[in-house]
Amino acid sequence: MVMTNGYEQNENEKTLDILNLTQLxxxxxxxxxxxxxxxxxSGSEDEWTLNANRKAFQHRQIVPKALSNIENPQTDTTVFGLDLKTPIMMAPAAAQGLAHAKGEVDTAKGVAKAGGLxxxxxxxxTSIADTAAGGDGAPQFFQLYMSKDWDFNKSLLDEAKQAGVKAIILTVDATVGGYREADxxxxxxxxxxxxxxxxxSEGDGEGKGISEIYASAAQKIGPDDVKRIIDYTDLPVIVKGIESPEDALYAIGAGAAGIYVSNHGGxxxxxxxxxxxxxxxxxxxxxxxVPVIFDSGVRRGSDVxxxxxxxxxLVAIGRPAIYGLALGGADGVYSVFEHLNNELKIVxxxxxxxxxxxxxxxxxLHIQY
Structure with a gap:
């Protein structure tokens, strides 16, 4: 264990024997x-939407096909011009040092080993550069919580470009923080x-609550902001937090290279x-x-x-990978991706x-239970 400001960070580094991601x-x-x-x-308020994310997968059923004459399914795919070994990617989850002393650096190592994004x-x-280095050349995206301070935004975008990220994910559903009672x-x-x-000037985040962190975030985000980031970075911009067809079309109209369907994990x-x-x-x-990324509530290969x-x-996971990080560091993250990939291959x-x-x-099939 490492003690940082009175907070215990574990240093586990091991492969995990996973039964399922819920047990994790x-x-x-x-x-x-x-x-x-x-x-x-945790989710916001009474966590109705967080719980709905899991239940929603029951609304569709997969039709078995037994006479298909296939074996050894392949999970490799090409998206955004990137050749990946899996359609499962790591969502841009904050503050992974809460789970492990090496935080995002170890997550990047585990995802890279799995051939993911x-x-x-x-x-x-961890810093943009250190996290990128953890991936050792594997593809990475950088997610931007847009600040009211455009100089702050530019500095982060400059660092991300310098680190070699392949695209910017602009999160648009977090202009204020959800009301999270657990915190x-x-x-x-x-x-x-x-x-x-x-x-x-926002400080380093230490000793602040989530509402204070979000206080510096831009409360007004529109299509012009999407275009502004595209023009500044000359990188593909993916808009995250889309849950309506109208917003998807607004984003594409502003030049977005991808749509990321997500409710921020409830x-x-x-x-x-x-x-x-x-x-x-x-x-x-x-x-x-444009390509579409999806997250929120994914726990099974059948969900993917x-x-x-x-x-x-692409289908992104957040919490399960962080639990793997906590339990086994980079190898734990890799174990989570491998487990989910293996479930996907069976399906x-x-x-x-x-x-x-x-x-x-x-x-x-579309059947409501």
């Missing part, structure tokens, strides 16, 4: 300090400095729909103009399959799909 959460709860675990696991957050525990109950304040904030607008329940309407509106069948090109075989492209043409 229970195991991680035993070793992540209460305040940190509460921040990671890493997205790092503005509110990372209030635990009197949670960030004990681990946020590396990307240290040299700016951490923002409580009472909003599960991300899976709006995915199909968004992908139909996008109509293959269903999301791709409804039009997602692909039983559904008669050889490739990720085949999944996109798979049949799903």
């Amino acid at each position: 959460e229970e195991d991680a709860k035993k070793i992540i300090p209460t305040g940190g675990f509460g921040y990671i696991v 890493m997205a790092q957050s503005t509110y990372s525990s 209030i109950i635990n009197h949670f304040q960030f004990p681990i400095p946020m590396a990307n904030l240290i040299k700016f 951490r923002q607008l409580n009472g909003g729909p599960a991300s899976f329940d709006v995915l199909e309407s968004v992908t139909k509106a996008v109509n293959h103009q 399959f269903k999301a791709i069948a409804l039009g997602a090109d 692909m075989q039983l559904a008669g799909t050889k490739t990720i492209e085949d999944i996109k043409h798979a049949e799903l």
Whole structure:
């Protein structure tokens, strides 16, 4: 263990024997300090939307295809011009130092080993450069929480370009922080400095609550901001936090190179729909103009399959990878990706799909339970 400002950070580095990703959460709860675990696991208000994210996958069923004459399904895919070994990517989750002393650096190592795509957050525990170095040349995206201070934004974007990121993810559903009761109950304040904030007027994040961190965030974000970031960086910009066809089309009209369907893992607008329940309407509106990323509530290979069948090109996970990080560092993250990939391959075989492209043409039944 490492003690940072009175907060215990473990240093586990080991491969995990995973039964399922739900059990992984229970195991991680035993070793992540209460305040940190509460921040990671919780949703907003009474967590209706967080819970709906899991239940929504029951609204679609996969049709088995037994006479498909296939074996050894393949999970490799090409998205945004990147050749990946898996359609599963790491979501841009903040403050991973709460789970492990090496934080995002170890996450990047584990994702790279799995052949996946890493997205790092503005509110990372480790710097843009260090996180990029952890991936050792594997593709990474940088997620921007846009600040009211454009000089702050430019500095982060400059660092991200210098680090070689392949795209910018602009999060648009977090102009204010969701009302997260676990943080209030635990009197949670960030004990681990946020590396990307240290040299700016916002401070380093240490000793602040989530509402204070979000206070510096831009409250007004529109299509012009998407275009501004594209013009400044000359990088593809993916807009994250889309849950309506209208917003998807606004983003594409502003030049977005990708749409990221997400409700922030149920951490923002409580009472909003599960991300899976709006995915199909968004992908139909996008109509293959740009790739679509999906996250929120993914815990099974069948979840990944269903999301791709409804039009997602990449499926992101956040909390499960962080639990793997807590329990096993880089190897723990790799174990999570491998477990989910193995589940996905089983589903692909039983559904008669050889490739990720085949999944996109798979049949799903629509039955409400």
